[in-house]
Every structure is written in structure tokens, then in C-alpha cells.
Amino acid sequence: MGMTITEKIMASHAGRSSVSPGDNVWVNVDVLMTHDVCGPGTIGIFKEQFGNDAKVWDNTRIPIIPDHYIFTADSKCHRNIEILRDFVKEQGIRYYYDPDFIQGEGMPNPYLDPTKTTYKGVCHKALPEEGHCRPGEILLGTDSHTCTAGAFGQFATGVGNSDAAFVMGTGKTWLKVPPTMKFTFHGQIPPYLTAKDLILAVIGEIGVGGATYKTMYFAGEGIESLTLEDRMTLTNMAIEAGGKNGVCDVDQKTLDYVKARSNRPEWEVYRDDADATYCYEHEWDLGTMEPMVAKPHSPDNKDLARNCTDVKLDRAYIGSCTGGKITDMIFAANLLAGKTVKIPSYVVPGSTEVHQDMLKLGLNGEPVEDVSQSVYAVLEAAGCNMGAASCAACLGGPEDTFGRLNEPINCISTTNRNFPGRMGHKEAGVYLASPLTVAASALTGVVTDPREFVDEPIATGSAGVV
Numbered sequence: 441m442g443m444t445i446t447e448k449i450m451a452s453h454a455g456r457s458s459v460s461p462g463d464n465v466w467v468n469v470d471v472l473m474t475h476d477v478c479g480p481g482t483i484g485i486f487k488e489q490f491g492n493d494a495k496v497w498d499n500t501r502i503p504i505i506p507d508h509y510i511f512t513a514d515s516k517c518h519r520n521i522e523i524l525r526d527f528v529k530e531q532g533i534r535y536y537y538d539p540d541f542i543q544g545e546g547m548p549n550p551y552l553d554p555t556k557t558t559y560k561g562v563c564h565k566a567l568p569e570e571g572h573c574r575p576g577e578i579l580l581g582t583d584s585h586t587c588t589a590g591a592f593g594q595f596a597t598g599v600g601n602s603d604a605a606f607v608m609g610t611g612k613t614w615l616k617v618p619p620t621m622k623f624t625f626h627g628q629i630p631p632y633l634t635a636k637d638l639i640l641a642v643i644g645e646i647g648v649g650g651a652t653y654k655t656m657y658f659a660g661e662g663i664e665s666l667t668l669e670d671r672m673t674l675t676n677m678a679i680e681a682g683g684k685n686g687v688c689d690v691d692q693k694t695l696d697y698v699k700a701r702s703n704r705p706e707w708e709v710y711r712d713d714a715d716a717t718y719c720y721e722h723e724w725d726l727g728t729m730e731p732m733v734a735k736p737h738s739p740d741n742k743d744l745a746r747n748c749t750d751v752k753l754d755r756a757y758i759g760s761c762t763g764g765k766i767t768d769m770i771f772a773a774n775l776l777a778g779k780t781v782k783i784p785s786y787v788v789p790g791s792t793e794v795h796q797d798m799l800k801l802g803l804n805g806e807p808v809e810d811v812s813q814s815v816y817a818v819l820e821a822a823g824c825n826m827g828a829a830s831c832a833a834c835l836g837g838p839e840d841t842f843g844r845l846n847e848p849i850n851c852i853s854t855t856n857r858n859f860p861g862r863m864g865h866k867e868a869g870v871y872l873a874s875p876l877t878v879a880a881s882a883l884t885g886v887v888t889d890p891r892e893f894v895d896e897p898i899a900t901g902s903a904g905v906v
């Protein structure tokens with residue numbers, strides 16, 4: 441019987457010729473990622489279970505990427521960074537991306553130049569940028585949005601601290617093979633949609649528990665027409681439907697990116713066999729889809745943006761691993777160019793590389809000589825509050841977090857979760873939407889269909905690729 445991408449990856453990492461959904465297999469893990477929130481807990485369990493003097497299984501395969509609670513004066517958050525620093529030194533961890541501006545007490549000054557810091561920003565964005573994502577591999581991370589890396593044709597999923605500590609010590613984990621759900625998109629992505637609209641439609645269709653412990657496979661020429669970064673938005677939100685992982689086919693866009701970035705030279709590309717079995721299939725025609733929002737307080741509370749024009753907004757937020765990539769910034773900047781936002785609007789780059797690209801790329805994704813034409817300058821001129829790369833208000837964080845919803849207000853956001861309290865105040869209402877819809881809404885102060893402002897394709901050039 442034919443196998444899916446996920447089944448083939450699991451079989452190859454278990455040393456078997458085939459596996460089927462429901463099989464439990466021991467697999468060799470290629471990469472284990474952790475960050476400042478779960479790293480200290482994982483390290484504690486690793487030491488408790490393997491011994492205080494134990495060595496990690498492979499210090500070149502455990503990238504540690506602080507990103508969550510960075511720009512805060514909270515001393516407990518800074519203590520987490522110290523624990524990571526000590527562990528990195530002790531173990532000789534090769535890939536550690538230190539927020540070098542955190543020294544001592546108080547609110548750290550953000551990096552002055554995004555090219556001159558060892559800090560990278562949000563782990564799921566930094567992982568591929570720094571060469572840790574490859575087709576055919578198994579990547580685990582102590583963060584539920586580790587599934588983002590499935591856009592690169594690999595098996596990627598989040599694990600808890602105990603499982604991560606076991607992997608840290610052994611390089612192995614025990615996985616049940618998930619059945620695969622196939623979501624096919626026909627046609628080409630129109631200028632007013634981004635992958636965010638597609639994934640909100642999927643989650644709205646199947647519900648937040650609709651893919652529990654299943655693979656979400658995104659297929660069809662509609663997916664091919666997306667940039668690699670936009671595919672990351674799809675796989676990023678697989679977990680919002682309960683998915684074990686999300687995955688896309690590998691194409692030339694993937695190969696170009698991975699060849700330019702990977703810190704290892706070899707990888708394997710897998711594809712679904714023609715007779716692979718799916719537990720669920722659904723198809724969409726991109727030509728008939730419309731801009732979507734997920735209303736408070738669940739990512740499956742879907743509606744069309746044009747149905748929500750009576751929703752008055754207090755804030756707009758563009759950022760996170762879902763919606764803080766350079767292509768997201770280019771989408772928003774094109775819409776906001778030459779205009780002024782009507783409500784307080786916050787922009788947070790997903791990584792220091794995104795921040796750097798915002799400073800050097802223009803509205804078509806190509807380098808500009810005149811910095812006043814850069815994506816960064818355009819967003820700033822439109823009246824946006826510009827932040828430094830990090831998770832920032834995506835998960836609320838300490839009260840002094842940039843962009844945090846400290847009042848019971850309505851916010852439209854490019855992030856991935858809108859549960860009560862996710863971005864701060866428990867009574868705040870968060871509307872999830874694409875960067876186009878968020879930017880359009882920032883201009884009007886109510887939920888707005890971006891078709892009011894966009895009628896031509898927005899080029900993103902080589903942004904997010906090289």
C-alpha cells in the first residue's frame with residue numbers, strides 16, 4: 441500500500457521499509473529546538489534523569505533560540521536566559537542565538553542594528569533562516585508551533601519538556617504514526633488572499649479539534665503558487681486544528697531556499713504515493729475564496745471579513761511566527777503606503793533577519809537605495825509603532841511587553857491564537873486575519889475586506905528566499 445510523506449519520513453527514521461497510521465515506532469530525531477520558556481524546564485528534567493554531568497546526545501543538533509520573553513524588565517525572564525547561557529557553555533551547544541543585549545537588571549535596550557546581534561528572534565522563523573530545516577527530516581521543538589517547519593517537507597512537531605529531555609539525552613523518541621488529512625487548493629492565489637485566509641478556512645471547516653493527532657497535508661497548484669513563507673503560515677497553524685504536523689510538497693522554491701541555507705549538505709525528498717491513503721479530503725477553489733477572519737475567542741470561529749464591518753477595532757497587530765515574516769510585512773506595507781493608520785498599530789518583525797530585510801527592501805521585495813522607500817520606513821510613515829523582533833504580544837507576556845493588550849479592547853492581528861487572554865487582557869477580543877486584512881482594518885478602524893484597497897498582485901521578489 442502506498443505511503444504519505446509523513447509515513448515515509450517516519451519509516452526511514454525508524455529503520456523500517458513501511459509504517460501505517462497507528463503504528464508506534466522509535467525514531468531517530470534530526471534536530472531538537474528549545475527556547476527561553478521551555479528550555480530551562482527541559483534542561484532541569486534532562487539533568488534529573490540523565491545525571492548532573494550527563495552530556496547531550498549531539499551538541500550540533502540542539503539549536504537554542506530565546507525569543508519569547510525578551511524585551512521585558514521581568515527578572516524571572518532574564519533568569520531563564522542565564523540558565524540557557526550556562527547550559528550552552530557547559531555542553532558546547534553549537535547553535536545558540538543569544539540576546540546579547542540582555543545584561544543585568546531592567547528593560548534591555550533593543551539591538552541597535554539587527555545585523556549586529558547574535559539574537560535571532562522567533563524560533564520558528566529563525567530555524568529555517570539559520571539552516572536547521574530540511575526536507576525528509578524529523579524536527580522536534582518545545583513549542584507547539586514547531587509544526588511550521590513542515591512547509592519544508594519535513595516532519596516537525598511540538599513536544600513537552602519531558603519528551604524533549606529524553607531526546608536531549610538519547611536522540612530518539614517514540615511516535616505514533618498519524619493518519620493524513622489532505623487539503624487541496626486549486627487555482628492561483630489571488631492578490632487579496634494570503635495563506636492566512638486559506639488556513640482560517642480550513643480550521644473553520646474542521647474545527648479546532650478536527651485534525652487531532654493527524655497530519656495536515658496541503659496540496660494542489662494553489663499551494664505551489666504560494667511563496668515558501670506563505671506556506672509556513674499554513675503549517676504553522678496546523679496545531680490550531682489539533683494537527684500532529686502540517687506538511688507541504690517540496691518544490692524548486694523549497695530546494696532553492698534549503699540549498700542556500702542548510703547547515704547540512706544532504707537530505708531526502710519524499711512525496712505521497714499515488715495510492716497513499718487519506719482519512720479525510722477536502723478541496724477548495726482559490727478563485728472563489730474570500731478574505732477571512734477568526735472572531736473571538738477561537739481560531740475556528742470563522743467569518744468573511746466583509747461580514748464583520750460592524751466590528752469596531754481599537755488596535756492592529758502585525759507580527760509573530762505566523763504573520764511577522766518579510767512577505768507579511770511587504771503585504772501590509774503595500775496596503776499602507778502613503779496612508780495613515782486610524783487606530784494604534786503595532787509591527788513586530790518575526791526575526792532580526794526580517795527586521796534587516798524591512799530596512800533594506802522596498803515594496804516589491806527588491807533592495808532600495810533610498811531608505812525612505814523601505815518597507816520599514818513605509819510602515820513607520822503610516823503611523824505604525826515599530827518594535828524589535830520577538831514573540832512580543834502574540835502570547836501576552838509580562839505587562840511591559842510591546843503591543844500587549846493590557847485593556848479589554850478589540851484587536852485585529854496576524855497572529856495564530858485568539859483564546860481569552862492570549863494577547864494579554866482576558867476580556868480583550870482578538871480577530872485573527874491576514875496581513876492584508878489587518879492593514880486594511882488599521883486604515884478604517886473596523887474589520888475591513890482588503891479588496892477595498894488591493895486589486896493588483898503584490899510582488900514579493902526574492903524576499904524571504906535569499
Ligand code: SF4
Pocket residue numbers: 508562563564583585760761762830831834835856
Ligand atoms: S510568535 Fe507567538 S505563536 Fe509564535 S512562537 Fe512566539 S508566542 Fe508562539
